[in-house]
Amino acid sequence: MIGGGDGQASLRLAVFDLDGTLTWRDSLAPFLAGYLRRHPRRLPRLWRVPAAVGAYVGGSRDRGALKSRLIQIAMAGEPRAAVDAWADAYARALGPRGAYRADALRRVERHRASGDLLILLSASPDLYVPRIGAALGFAATLCTEVRWQGDRLDGRLITPNRRGEEKRRCLERLRQLHPGATITAYGNSASDFDHLRAADHGVLVNAGRSARRAAGSLGLDVEEWR
Numbered sequence: 001m002i003g004g005g006d007g008q009a010s011l012r013l014a015v016f017d018l019d020g021t022l023t024w025r026d027s028l029a030p031f032l033a034g035y036l037r038r039h040p041r042r043l044p045r046l047w048r049v050p051a052a053v054g055a056y057v058g059g060s061r062d063r064g065a066l067k068s069r070l071i072q073i074a075m076a077g078e079p080r081a082a083v084d085a086w087a088d089a090y091a092r093a094l095g096p097r098g099a100y101r102a103d104a105l106r107r108v109e110r111h112r113a114s115g116d117l118l119i120l121l122s123a124s125p126d127l128y129v130p131r132i133g134a135a136l137g138f139a140a141t142l143c144t145e146v147r148w149q150g151d152r153l154d155g156r157l158i159t160p161n162r163r164g165e166e167k168r169r170c171l172e173r174l175r176q177l178h179p180g181a182t183i184t185a186y187g188n189s190a191s192d193f194d195h196l197r198a199a200d201h202g203v204l205v206n207a208g209r210s211a212r213r214a215a216g217s218l219g220l221d222v223e224e225w226r
Helices: 028-038 040-060 063-075 080-094 102-113 129-135 165-177 190-198 209-217
Strands: 012-016 117-125 140-144 146-149 152-157 182-187 201-205 221-223
Touching: 012 102, 012 165, 028 040, 028 063, 028 080, 040 063, 063 117, 063 152, 080 129, 080 152, 102 117, 117 129, 117 165, 129 140, 140 165, 165 182, 165 190, 182 190, 190 201, 190 209, 201 209, 209 221
Parallel strands: 012 117, 012 182, 117 140, 182 201, 201 221
Antiparallel strands: 146 152
């Protein structure tokens, strides 16, 4: 939940991507795999995965649709209590398992010490991302939202996949909620260029060579975090 307010002309926002920026790697696949380990009765459903990946590779290239399908295969129909229990355990374990880049956590703390408002902006789902944001002390989280049917997980997306142009729209919403604030944004791939360029200060971290070259031509700072 993100709230605005008056008298925020001097407010500074620090907007962090999650996967590959704060973390070393993707967070969704380990989340789904961990749930399947806890609930092996669902493993037979994995025969559907090749078809889902094939539909993506073969033409749709819709990452949101692929994400939704994988969530449905692994978890659709599961009760909220079971999903929430695993999400709590998963978010708690990331720090001790060394999932976060030390340089990233130091940058988060630098912004916190400066009094900046910390925002987590991720394409990963709200099944667990808000818990990660809370564990890291972020003030708010914006991420891809997933449908529930009452107390059972549906798995379809109820927001656009918060990637690329959609992240830029989220950043614009932050500007509307916090008029006059300056925004520093961090991302790790070319898909983050839209919202990094829309920020007052965009920083590309941990990216490949071609993305680093492109970022430089766009006026973005380039850093490597370990």
